Amino acid sequence: MIGIMKIGCFPYDTTRPLIESAGVETAATLPEIFERTVRGEFDVAELGLTFHLRLLEEGTPYVALPIFPNRVFRHSCVFVNTRSGITGPGDLTGRTIGEFGTYGQDSGVWAKGILMDEYGFEPETNRWVIGGLEHPSAPFGFIPHPHPGAVDVTPAGPGKTLNDMLATGEIDALFSANVPQCVLDGHPDVARLFPDFVARERDYHRRTGIFPIMHTVVARRDLLRDDPGLAGRVYTMFEAAKDAAAERYRRGRRLYQVQTMLPWTNALVDETLDEFGEDWWPYGISANRATLDTYLRYHHEQGLSSRRWQIDEIFAPDLLGT
Structure with missing residues (x-):
């Protein structure tokens, strides 16, 4: 005991x-x-x-x-607005990307790291917007928010939700631990960056032995x-x-x-x-x-x-x- x-x-x-x-x-x-x-x-x-x-x-x-x-394997946690023209990891450069609560949630750390290792992703080329997923909220107030000076990180702003911003194209992509409601609702303009995420995650595990x-x-x-x-x-x-x-x-x-x-x-x-x-x-x-x-x-x-x-x-x- x-x-x-x-x-x-x-x-x-x-x-x-x-x-x-x-x-x-x-x-x-x-x-x-x-x-x-x-x-x-x-x-x-x-x-x-x-x-x-x-x-x-x-x-x-x-x-x-x-x-x-x-x-959780995290190839599945990157969502994109299909009207932004993102069809693969290489198209993320220079985009506006949302993240819930803080720059570098655990899911985001893994997703960014895997994209950096395997696809040459460079987070500093993006503008990052931090906010609430389904309800407007400021970045978490109970932890520090470090990030490199070269990385552009801003709050989503009053009344904004990352779910709505993704659906309307106000952000091009979203790194999210939770599946946004617009995806669950089958919004025609929103999809996963990797629709075949299960196959990619299995391949990743077999090659690396890593279960994030x-x-x-x-x-x-x-x-x-x-x-x-x-x-x-x-x-x-x-x-x-x-x-x-x-x-x-x-x-x-x-x-x-x-x-x-x-x-x-x-x-x-x-x-x-x-x-x-x-x-x-x-x-x-x-x-x-x-x-x-x-x-x-x-x-x-x-x-x-x-x-x-x-x-x-x-x-x-x-x-x-x-």
Whole structure:
């Protein structure tokens, strides 16, 4: 047991067993979890990697644990207005691009980095507009907003939403962790940069071994100092919840995943196991070292951190061997 602590995270299938058994707090949105964490409301909480790294630059009361409740391939997260003439990555040069909340959300760090590595993308050639996706909002007020001086970053402005700006062509493209409503509604002028994103993401994983990590879990530094075994117990607790979720998918193969509403889920689980192995969502450092190193490189290359952080500076020392 980890004693009486205030824990916050989003209700993923990897965390639901923990939420149900330990009374973990959740929120309607991830930014709400992040803001409450930054304001010191939690002892242990989920936090976006870039949010944690930005706070490290200023000093933070939290230490990261190698627990990764949110990871998503990000070729799928770039949306374009088709009337802008963008048909491939090379057409992004000189465009106006939207991003939710801050320049360099975790999804944006990955998307920019992959485009830079594989397609020669240069973020400094673009004008970046930061705002709310479906509701007008200013850039996040609870974190720093670093970016290189050569990169043009401006707020979307009063009453503006990135969803509407993409649909009308006021922005040419959008880097978004969430699918904008205009895409869900089938707007005729909006599409993904990579319509074949599944094939591209599978190819990317096979070539690099990288399954992009968005979020980690952080714990208060003073609590870890006062209780040397706490980091390990929190790690074990989250890993057990994740393993329980994975086991439900494995057991569900026998019944063709009938507990879900999606046809062919069973085939997708089979394909995932074939491609990733039994532990397709690993926690710990060793299984994620290449992914974490790549993210830290992207973060520095994009001017979001003043130096390139190293893994052993980010995570709790007693969990570096995981």
